[in-house]
Amino acid sequence: MPKRTLQGVVVSDKQTKTVVVRVDRRFTHPIYKKTIRRSKNYHAHDENSEFKPGDMVWIEESKPMSKLKHWTVVRGEQKKTA
Template identity: 75%
Template sequence: MPKRVLQGVVVSDKQDKTVVVKVERRFTHPLLKKTVRRTKNYHAHDEGNTAKVGDTVWIEESKPISKLKTWVLLPNAPKA
């Protein structure tokens, strides 16, 4: 099974080697037929502390790094 790749915006970079990324998904409500936005925060590993607040980044699913971190920051955007 391939690893999931998500795009989001960095909302916090205060922790060492960790960034918090807000990912937004949009879907159509099954009953109301209205577009709904849902957001979720992911803790991602940032080895070089390169990402800053407000940056748009790509994160990839990985094996657990700590209690909360199961995602890693991709150094460049995927081709898909």
Template identity: 70%
Template sequence: MPKRILQGVVVSDKQEKTLVVKVERRFTHPLLKKTVRRTKNYHAHVENKTQKVGDTVSIQETKPISKLKRWIVIDEAAATE
């Protein structure tokens, strides 16, 4: 099974080797035919943390690292703003 890669914005960088990344997905509502936005926070592991709150990063699915961490940061994309 291929590992999923998601892109999101760093919401919190207060923990030692963990970033909290907010990922937004958009889809069309099946009945209303309106675009709906849903967000979800993921805890991602990072060894040497250079990212700050507001940076855009890519995260990849991996084996469980801790109780909440199942993702790792693979690279830092350029900020859109």
């Protein structure tokens, strides 16, 4: 079974080697046919602590590393600062 990959935005980097990633999803309500947005936060392992809040990252499922951390950052795009 392939590992799931999700795309999201880093919302916190306060922990060591861990980032919190917000993943948004959109779906149509089954009865009202209106598009709904839902988001969920995932704790992901960031070995070099290179991503900061606002960066776009891709996370992949991995074996559990702690109570909350079951994802690893595989790649990301750092936010451009002007």
